[in-house]
Each structure stands twice: as structure tokens, then as C-alpha cells.
Amino acid sequence: MSSIPKSHNSTQTPHSGYHWDGSDRRFFEGWYYRVTLPDCGQTFAFMYSIEDPIGGKPYSGGAAQILGPDDEYLWRTFPDVQGFWANSSKLELGHWGKTDLRTQPTLLLPNEFDSRIKEGYQATATLNQGIIHNPATGYCRWEYEIKPVYGWGNKGELQKSTAGLLSSLPIFEPGWQILMAHGLASGWIDWNGKRYEFTDAPAYGEKNWGGAFPKKWFWVNCNCFEGEPDLALTAGGGRRGVLWWMESVAMIGVHYQGKFYEFVPWNSQVSWQIQPWGGWRMQATNSEYEVTVTGTTDLPGTPLRAPTENGLMFACKDTMQGEVRLELRSRTSNQSIITAYSSLCGLETGGNPWDTTWYSS
Numbered sequence: 001m002s003s004i005p006k007s008h009n010s011t012q013t014p015h016s017g018y019h020w021d022g023s024d025r026r027f028f029e030g031w032y033y034r035v036t037l038p039d040c041g042q043t044f045a046f047m048y049s050i051e052d053p054i055g056g057k058p059y060s061g062g063a064a065q066i067l068g069p070d071d072e073y074l075w076r077t078f079p080d081v082q083g084f085w086a087n088s089s090k091l092e093l094g095h096w097g098k099t100d101l102r103t104q105p106t107l108l109l110p111n112e113f114d115s116r117i118k119e120g121y122q123a124t125a126t127l128n129q130g131i132i133h134n135p136a137t138g139y140c141r142w143e144y145e146i147k148p149v150y151g152w153g154n155k156g157e158l159q160k161s162t163a164g165l166l167s168s169l170p171i172f173e174p175g176w177q178i179l180m181a182h183g184l185a186s187g188w189i190d191w192n193g194k195r196y197e198f199t200d201a202p203a204y205g206e207k208n209w210g211g212a213f214p215k216k217w218f219w220v221n222c223n224c225f226e227g228e229p230d231l232a233l234t235a236g237g238g239r240r241g242v243l244w245w246m247e248s249v250a251m252i253g254v255h256y257q258g259k260f261y262e263f264v265p266w267n268s269q270v271s272w273q274i275q276p277w278g279g280w281r282m283q284a285t286n287s288e289y290e291v292t293v294t295g296t297t298d299l300p301g302t303p304l305r306a307p308t309e310n311g312l313m314f315a316c317k318d319t320m321q322g323e324v325r326l327e328l329r330s331r332t333s334n335q336s337i338i339t340a341y342s343s344l345c346g347l348e349t350g351g352n353p354w355d356t357t358w359y360s361s
Contacts, residue, residue, distance in 0.1 A: 010159070011125075011148040011150065011180065012090065012091070012159065013151045013152045013153075013159040013162075013177055013178065013179055013180075014159065014161045015161060015162075015175060015177040015207070016090050016091040016125070016179060017088045017089045017090055017091070018087060018088045018093065019088075019210075020050075020053050023054070024054045024057070026052065026211045026309075027051070027052060027209075027210070028051045028052075028174075028211075028307035029049070029086075029207065029208070029209040030047065030048065030049040030207060030208050030306075031047070031048045031093060031123065031205070031207045032046070032047050032048075032204075032206045032207065033045070033046040033048075033123060033128045033203070033204070033205050034203065034204045034205070034221075034346070035128075035144060035185040035189075035202070035203045035204075036201060036202045036204075036223070036344050037196060037198055038201070038202070038224050038344065039198075040196070041321070041344060042068075042069045042070070042196070042320075043067070043320035043321070043344060043346070044067070044068055044069075044189055044191075044196075045066065045067040045318075045320060046066055046121070046123075046130070046142070047063075047064070047065040047067075047304070048063075048064050048093065048095065048121060048123065049062060049063050049307055049312065050062040050084050050086075050095070051311065051312065052081075053081045055081045055082070058311070059310070059311035059312070060079075060081050061077060061078060061080070062077070062078040062079075062081065062084050063075060063076065063078060063305065064078070064095070064120075064121050064132050065304060065305060066132070066140050067318060068191050069191060069194075070321075071299065071302040071319050071320060071321065072137075073137070073302050073303075073304070074132065074134055074138060074139075074140055076097070076119065076132040076133065078095045078096075078097050080097075082105075083095050083096040083097060083099075083105055083120070085104070085105040090124075090125070091123075091124055091179060091205075092123075092124045093122070093123055093124075094106075094107065094122035094123065095120050095121060096119075097117075097120045097132075098117075098118035098119040098120070099116055099117045101116050107122055107124065108122065110127065110129055110143055113129055114129075114143070117131070118131070119131055119132055125148060125179070126146050126147070126148070127143075127144075127146065128142065128143075128146065128185075129144075130142055138191075138192040139190075139192060140190065140191050140192070141189070142187070142188070142189040143187050143188060144187025144188065144189070144203075145185065145186050146180070146185050147183055147184045147185075147186075147200075148180050148182075148183045149180075149181075149182045149183050149230075150180065150181040150182040150183075151178075151181065152177070152178045152179075152260070154258065155260075156258075160260075160262070161177065162176050162177045162206075162251070162253070163175060163176050163177070164264065173212035173213075173240070173241070174208045174209060174210035174212060174240070175208060176206070176236075177206060177207050178205075178234055178253065179205040179206055179207055180203065180205040180206075181204065181223065181232040181234060181255045182202065182204065182223045182230075182255055183205070184200040184203060185198065185201045185202075185203035186198065186200060186201070202224040202229075203223075204221065204234075206234070212240070212241055213308055213351075214238040214240040214351055215238070215239045215241075215246065216238060216239050216349075216350065216351030216354060216358075217236065217237065217239070217316075217348075217350050218237055218250075218274045218280060218348065218349050218350070218358075219235070219236040219346065219349075220233065220236065220280050220282070220293055220295045220322075220324060220346070220348075221233065221234045221346040222324050222326075222342045222344065222345040222346065224342055224344045225340040225341065225342045226340070226341055226342060226343075227340075228256075228338070230255075230256060230257055231254070231256050231326075231340055232256075233252075233253070233254055233324070233326055234253045235250070235252040235282055236251065237249060237251065237270075237272055237274075238351070239351070248360065249270075250272050250282065251265070251284075252270065252291055252293060254328055256328070256337070256338055261289055261291065261328060263284035263285075263289075267286050267287075268284045268285060269284065269285050269286075270283075270284040271283050271359075271360040272358070272359070272360045273359050273360075274357065275358075276349065276353060276354050276355060276356070276357075276358075277297075277301055277349055278297055278298070279295070279296055279357075280293070280295035280347060281293070282294075285331070287331070288330065288331055289328060289329065289330060290328075290329050290331055291326070291327065291329070292325075293324065293325075293326055294324065294325045295322050295323065295324045295345055295347045296322065296323050296324075297319050297321070297322040297323065299321060301317035301318060301319050302317065302318055302319065303316070304318050304348075306350060315351060316348055316349065316350025316351070317348065317349055318346065319346070320344065320345075321345075322345040323342070323345060324341070324342050324345035324347075325340070325341050326339070326341075327339045327340075
């Protein structure tokens, strides 16, 4: 039955499954889960990655990173690729570090994971669970369930590839897919002894994969707007290699009241002005709508590791407490569809640093 197309009420997106084809070419895949806690103004972002899973290569191995309260950072490597597993047809993955189990790694019931896995994680479309320790910086333990609300597309319709039809081809690398533009998370996170419990908190998920790495990029993401619980924004862009040339591309996606507003290079004019840090401004126009996104922060940002040609290295900087303003307008009626603000926005710049504002060409 697995070959039947997903039902129209599914939020499963294309590219939800694991992409590695078993070859020994350079390859990475990374997953990003986030939950935002509006009551205390904090966010937890969980980043899982695997590189050169065939093993025996200079950069073979996995890692888990967490950007926690007040942009504090925790990470742990999992050098043994044999402890990693992922499903090629749907969103399911995990990496076992320390465990008393001697079986092949696979998805466990949450209570069995809790009792048998001393260090590691497992994650699906509806679950995120794990525990990591770093002797220098502390520990985090987490378990929460997720109810997806928006994938990447209109509610009740087949979901879209974030990077379009060509994202299946390795000429466009890395691939990028928003797995869940918006969802509701319920559970708990224990951060160095402080326990955060939450019900129906805004949750988000995305992934990237491939054998090539963008030269530089930026990202703006928020699904916790003031007074607008049904609004989700994801925007980003980068400079990447396509065959033998370089191209700069960007997109903006907005989900609101069941509808997906998509601004991508093949249907819109997208422009941007991105400072090295502190200021993100994007505009996009298509035949029906126009959108403006402005992100700002006075915070210094936290360096994060990202897969690079030379393995997992500090290659980007993030804050989860950025400010963002979003305005979406109809061009036909010249009416504002929504104007929204948040102080709990994810902001990132990465790759080769730039010294002056990056303007779209």
C-alpha cells in the first residue's frame, strides 16, 4: 500500500524520507526540529545530522545540536554510523549513542527508549525524543509529541517540494525541504535540571541533504506571531553551485488560514538585502500577491555547526529571539491580508561571511 499517493488530508511532504543511496560519494543529511514556548519567550531547536554514512571516511559520523534557552548551545557527536538509522519512505530517524541494547537501531516505544538509551535521539513526524550530555556544558533530555498543522502547501491538498520539481536531481544541491511549516507540540524538555512543560506549543521542522554545500545563505523563520496562532513564515536564500555555475536564489513561504502563499523564483520576483548580521529584509511579488519580511536583532547570535566540505564545522550564526515583521498584500484588491509581528523569530546567516550588505542581483 505504500506506493499509493498520500491522502489529501496528509501533511507529509515530498522528501520526507532518508535520501542516502548507499554509495560512497560525499553525502550529508540534516534534520531540524523546533518548539517555541510563548509563555516564557524561549525556543528549543534540535539539529540532527549524519555525514558519509557508509563509514570509514574522514567525516563519517553523526551529531545532535541544541540551541536552547537564551540561545545557549549544547552538542554531542555520535561517531559510530552503525548507530544511525532512518526510513527512506517517511520521516523517521534516530541515532543511538550509549545503550545497553545490542539489536539493530530502530524506532522504539518512548518508554523503552527512555529506559534503554543512555544517549541518543529518535524523531518522527509526530515525536521528538532524546538525551545528550556534554561534560563541559551540561545536558538536555526531551520528549514531546507533535500534531502537524501545515506541511508545505495548501491545507487538504498534496504538499509541495520546497525547492520545486528539480529538487530530486543532484544537479541542485543541497536539497531543502520544509517538513512542517507549523504544528503543535505537547510534552517536556529538561534543560540542565530546569523542566519546561508545554501543551500545543508552536512546532516546526525542516531538512536538507546532498553532496554539495551552499557557499553562503540566510534564513528567517517564525510560527509564533503575536495574536496570530495560525500564521507561519519561512524564508531563506543562498548561493549554491548548479553544475558548473553559481546561482543565488531565495524564497518566501507563508501559511495562513489554510492557504499557502508561495513566492519562489519560478513564480515570483524575489529580492533581498541581508546584512552580515542584524538585519534581514526581503520582498517578493507575483501576479496576485506581494510580501515584505523584515527581521532584526541586537543579540550577538550563537555560532552553530553545519555540514561543510570539511565536515561539521562552525559555519553559521543564529538567534531564536529575533524580531520580525511580515506584511502580505493582495495586488488585485490592494488590501492587506495580514500584518504581523513577533519577537520569537529564528534568524540565521551562514557560509562564507560577507562584509557588507548582500543585495540580490
